[in-house]
Amino acid sequence: MSLCHPDKGNVSCGACCGLFNLKLTTKEYKTLLLERTAEFKQTVDFEVRHSFPIYRKERETKESQISKKDDMTYNCPFLGYVDDTKQRIGCMIHPIYTGDPKSQNFSFYGTSICQAYDCKTKEGALADLWENLFVEIAKDSIEYSFLSADHIFTNAVEKFFSHQQMNTEDMFHHYRLELVALFRIRLLTSSVKNFTSFEINYDAFLSLEDVESYFNSELGSEWWDWKLEWEKKNPNRGEISGF
Numbered sequence: 001m002s003l004c005h006p007d008k009g010n011v012s013c014g015a016c017c018g019l020f021n022l023k024l025t026t027k028e029y030k031t032l033l034l035e036r037t038a039e040f041k042q043t044v045d046f047e048v049r050h051s052f053p054i055y056r057k058e059r060e061t062k063e064s065q066i067s068k069k070d071d072m073t074y075n076c077p078f079l080g081y082v083d084d085t086k087q088r089i090g091c092m093i094h095p096i097y098t099g100d101p102k103s104q105n106f107s108f109y110g111t112s113i114c115q116a117y118d119c120k121t122k123e124g125a126l127a128d129l130w131e132n133l134f135v136e137i138a139k140d141s142i143e144y145s146f147l148s149a150d151h152i153f154t155n156a157v158e159k160f161f162s163h164q165q166m167n168t169e170d171m172f173h174h175y176r177l178e179l180v181a182l183f184r185i186r187l188l189t190s191s192v193k194n195f196t197s198f199e200i201n202y203d204a205f206l207s208l209e210d211v212e213s214y215f216n217s218e219l220g221s222e223w224w225d226w227k228l229e230w231e232k233k234n235p236n237r238g239e240i241s242g243f
């Protein structure tokens with residue numbers, strides 16, 4: 001289907017609905033999503049319009065007790081589990097569930113924003129390839145959301161390959177294991193970030209040095225370990241890139 005809801009696997013993304021703005025662990029994110037889903041099913045009746053704002057108000061009040069990473073970022077309580085097995089997350093008031101094309105107007109953002117928004121990775125030319133890779137890496141929808149929303153990191157990876165005159169599409173085939181390893185390192189610290197996918201990339205990564213400086217600041221010593229392994233497997237790359 002799309003980066004938000006892949007055809008394959010049992011994962012999906014909900015980062016742009018503000019989930020990661022809440023200071024929680026992965027286990028706590030899942031508990032929160034389960035609570036929202038149960039409360040939504042118990043209290044919202046699609047035929048009773050005022051049940052939507054009542055649910056929203058109740059959840060906003062409850063979730064106001066949770067510390068936020070950024071007070072200016074909204075976390076929408078309509079994000080919950082949308083499948084029977086409680087693995088895929090998504091918009092519980094999406095028209096495909098409510099039958100009402102405007103039902104997302106009960107949310108803070110409203111229908112036009114909720115339906116029009118596409119994050120940078122989803123808009124990118126390599127979206128399908130990133131989707132397949134992230135489905136393979138992520139063990140649940142929380143990890144999948146971390147990966148999908150992290151468009152600056154993803155862009156840096158693309159630039160890392162292109163600055164070495166390597167075809168960025170080829171990296172998904174020839175260097176898949178290396179990519180998986182790099183993103184698994186990224187996931188070790190993703191939970192402290194407030195990934196919404198709205199983050200602005202102030203660095204155009206015009207040179208390989210810029211890319212490396214970014215990876216160093218984001219991953220620290222893990223980056224240098226990864227790069228060492230990379231150089232062992234690709235000894236000629238240093239000459240091309242001027243490492």
Ligand code: SF4
Nearest residue numbers: 003004013016119197
């Ligand atoms: S962050 Fe991107 S992939 Fe994730 S739900 Fe939003 S638009 Fe979809």
Ligand code: SF4
Nearest residue numbers: 017076079091107114
């Ligand atoms: S109403 Fe909008 S912000 Fe809220 S969960 Fe649905 S798509 Fe996300």
